[in-house]
Structures are given as structure tokens and as C-alpha cells.
Amino acid sequence: MKKRKLTSRTVRHCLLGGLGICIALAFLSGFFSSSAPDGLERVAIDEGFTQAAHEHALSKSPLSGYSSPGIEDEKTGTGIAGAIGILASFAAVWGLLRVLSWRARPARSHPPRLTPESQK
Amino acid sequence: MHIPDGFLGVPMSLGMGLIAAGAVSFALRQAALEQPLPSPEDSFEDSFQDSSGNVSALSSPGFSSLAREELSIEAGAPVAGLLAAFVFAAQMLNFPVAAGTSGHLIGAALTAVLIGPSLGIVCMTIVVVLQAFVFADGGLTAVGANLINLAVIPVLASTVLFRLLRRVTGRSPYGVSLAAAITATVSVLLAATAFFIEFSLGGSVSLDTASFAQSLFGIHLLIGLGEGAATAAIIGTIAKTRPDLLGDSLSQDCFLEDSNRTAPPRQMSLEAGLFRGEKSKGRR
Numbered sequence: 204m205k206k207r208k209l210t211s212r213t214v215r216h217c218l219l220g221g222l223g224i225c226i227a228l229a230f231l232s233g234f235f236s237s238s239a240p241d242g243l244e245r246v247a248i249d250e251g252f253t254q255a256a257h258e259h260a261l262s263k264s265p266l267s268g269y270s271s272p273g274i275e276d277e278k279t280g281t282g283i284a285g286a287i288g289i290l291a292s293f294a295a296v297w298g299l300l301r302v303l304s305w306r307a308r309p310a311r312s313h314p315p316r317l318t319p320e321s322q323k
Numbered sequence: 324m325h326i327p328d329g330f331l332g333v334p335m336s337l338g339m340g341l342i343a344a345g346a347v348s349f350a351l352r353q354a355a356l357e358q359p360l361p362s363p364e365d366s367f368e369d370s371f372q373d374s375s376g377n378v379s380a381l382s383s384p385g386f387s388s389l390a391r392e393e394l395s396i397e398a399g400a401p402v403a404g405l406l407a408a409f410v411f412a413a414q415m416l417n418f419p420v421a422a423g424t425s426g427h428l429i430g431a432a433l434t435a436v437l438i439g440p441s442l443g444i445v446c447m448t449i450v451v452v453l454q455a456f457v458f459a460d461g462g463l464t465a466v467g468a469n470l471i472n473l474a475v476i477p478v479l480a481s482t483v484l485f486r487l488l489r490r491v492t493g494r495s496p497y498g499v500s501l502a503a504a505i506t507a508t509v510s511v512l513l514a515a516t517a518f519f520i521e522f523s524l525g526g527s528v529s530l531d532t533a534s535f536a537q538s539l540f541g542i543h544l545l546i547g548l549g550e551g552a553a554t555a556a557i558i559g560t561i562a563k564t565r566p567d568l569l570g571d572s573l574s575q576d577c578f579l580e581d582s583n584r585t586a587p588p589r590q591m592s593l594e595a596g597l598f599r600g601e602k603s604k605g606r607r
Binding site: 214217218221222224225226228229231232235236237238239240241242243245246247249250252255256257258259260261262264266267268269281284285288289290291292293294295296297299300301303304306 | 411413419442460462539546
């Protein structure tokens with residue numbers, strides 16, 4: 204099995220590269236993403252219950268519908284909104300897990316111990 | 324893919340909200356217990372000593388040798404974050420599936436395979452909540468149902484299904500890709516099934532069941548095949564280049580095993596950090 208040492212530096216490079224790819228995908232989606240109704244919308248149209256959908260309560264918010272305020276070009280706006288969402292997802296998950304692991308720490312901060320089951 | 328406000332009635336929205344809240348908080352708790360601890364006192368030697376004294380732990384093949392040499396602290400949480408970022412990006416890309424219809428990936432099967440069920444649910448939850456509350460994609464009242472359909476059900480189902488399938492398909496890159504493809508396709512169909520049940524029981528409109536089912540599952544089968552192809556491509560690439568990331572002891576069925584709160588911190592490799600939950604079996 205090929206092994207590559209994962210130092211914190213390579214981890215950092217992987218993360219930056221990965222986030223770069225994701226942001227590139229977001230900008231690509233501005234250009235290539237299909238604007239046709241998605242699976243659920245299509246079913247709603249075919250079955251005639253589109254009118255049941257209410258307008259989203261936050262549809263006036265700045266990033267609603269993956270658009271950016273003050274950006275003339277719609278495709279670029281989608282890319283920028285996507286990049287914000289990508290960085291926000293990354294930061295939210297990382298931050299949340301860090302906080303959770305700090306909170307869980309006292310239960311596990313003592314040195315590992317052998318349990319009776321493990322000695323069998 | 325995201326249910327807007329108004330499709331589901333109030334009782335169903337509330338009920339799904341409650342179930343989702345319960346499921347997500349359970350996943351958060353599990354994820355917290357699985358997190359590798361980047362604290363100085365959890366030194367490398369500690370975990371090594373423990374395992375050398377613990378003979379039964381070493382009996383699981385390929386388990387102990389891997390992580391010894393690769394010391395990468397704190398990798399679990401950033402990798403989960405990166406996956407969430409990828410899921411967010413992937414859900415923006417709508418690909419055409421039929422005339423006048425598009426679909427986007429869910430990504431639940433990918434996260435389940437790569438980081439396990441609890442971290443997977445956490446990732447998907449963050450993405451779905453961000454989409455609903457910042458990007459107005461998916462209704463605010465429907466956020467519970469969307470979490471059930473896009474985060475909880477497909478991640479849990481993918482975890483179980485992938486492990487079962489991998490026993491059949493084997494561990495070659497092609498076998499793993501095939502298992503991932505089937506898993507991802509089924510996960511989309513299960514998400515559609517969940518919506519079908521929610522809408523049939525608590526939708527704001529009552530429909531002819533047969534034609535509703537035909538329309539819903541027909542389209543989502545196509546979307547599922549897209550999801551299967553994309554997931555298989557990604558998992559297949561990882562299986563070829565970094566098979567260690569897919570976890571050597573994944574075939575041990577430890578999914579339902581309780582995570583042990585007093586379990587000591589263990590290896591700090593990327594792989595061990597990601598698959599801690601599954602690996603706890605041999606070491607209890």
C-alpha cells in the first residue's frame with residue numbers, strides 16, 4: 204500500500220487544493236448548471252401541485268437563490284455566492300467539530316486504560 | 324430535490340422537524356466522541372502503549388500497523404469540513420436528466436462512505452441548513468423534512484448498504500466503485516421514497532398515488548444513476564490512489580456498536596480519525 208506521510212503541511216495543502224476545486228466547481232456551475240426545473244419541481248409540475256409552494260420567507264435576502272448582491276453578471280454572481288457557501292460550509296463543520304471535541308475532552312483526557320473485556 | 328415551504332402540511336413539517344432534531348443531535352454527539360483529540364496529553368506514545376498491551380486489539384488485521392507511522396493530527400475535522408464544502412458545490416451543479424428536467428447530486432453516499440455515518444450526517448446537516456437559511460434553497464418549515472430526506476436517511480442507508488455490498492464486490496478498486504455506485508443510486512431512491520411517504524401522509528395536496536409514484540421515481544432513478552456514476556468515479560479514484568482512506572477494517576460490521584465514552588484516544592492518522600467509530604470494536 205502506498206503511504207504518504209500526512210504532515211500538517213500536506214494536510215493544509217490538500218485542504219487549500221480541495222477548497223480551490225470546490226470554488227472552481229461553483230464558478231463552473233454558474234456557466235454550465237442546467238436551469239431546467241429539478242427532479243422535485245418537475246414532479247410538482249407534472250402532478251400539478253406547483254402552486255402549493257409558498258415563496259421562501261428569505262427570498263429577499265442577499266444571497267437568496269445563489270445570487271450575489273451588486274454583481275451585474277448573473278453567472279459570476281452565482282460563482283461568488285457559491286464560493287461564500289463553500290467556505291461557510293467548511294468553516295461551520297470544522298468549527299462545530301472543534302467545539303464538540305473540546306466539550307467532549309474531559310471524558311477522554313486521562314491516559315488510556317485497559318478494560319476487563321479487552322484483556323480477555 | 325429540496326422541498327419548498329408549503330408542500331407539506333403543518334403536522335408533517337413539525338413531526339419531521341422533531342425527528343430530524345433528534346437524529347441530528349444524536350449524530351452530533353456521536354461525532355464529538357469520534358473526533359480525534361488534538362491535545363498534547365494524548366500523546367502518540369500513550370496510544371501505542373495501550374495497544375501493545377492490548378493483544379486482542381492487534382488481532383484485527385491491518386488495524387494497528389497503518390496508523391502507527393502516519394501521524395497527522397487534527398485531520399478529521401478539516402476533512403469533514405472539506406467534504407461539506409464539496410457537497411455544497413456538488414449540489415449547485417444541476418445536470419440535465421431528461422427533457423426539461425435537471426437534477427443535482429446529494430452527496431450523502433459519498434460522505435457516508437468516506438467519513439462514516441455520524442460525521443456524514445453532521446456535514447449534510449450543515450449544508451442543508453445553510454442552503455435553507457442563507458441561500459433560500461429549501462423551505463424554512465420544510466427544513467426538518469429536508470434533513471431527513473437528504474441527510475439522515477441516505478447517509479444511514481448508504482453506510483449499511485455500502486458495507487454489505489463491499490463484502491460481495493470485494494476490495495479491488497472496481498469492486499469498491501461498483502458498491503459505491505449501487506449505494507449512491509439506492510440512496511437517491513430512498514430520499515425520493517422518504518419524500519413520497521411524507522407527501523402521501525402529510526402533503527398539502529392529495530394526489531393519485533400511482534402517477535405520483537411513477538413520476539417521482541422515474542425522474543429520481545435517472546438522478547440516482549448520475550449520483551451513482553459520480554460517486555463511483557470519486558470512490559474509485561480514492562480506492563486506487565489512497566485505499567487506506569477507505570478504511571481497512573470497514574468490513575467489520577461495527578456500525579451499530581455503541582461508541583464507548585471512556586474509550587481512550589487512539590491513533591491520529593487521517594484514516595483513524597475518520598473511521599474511529601467503526602474501529603472501536605476490537606478495542607473495547
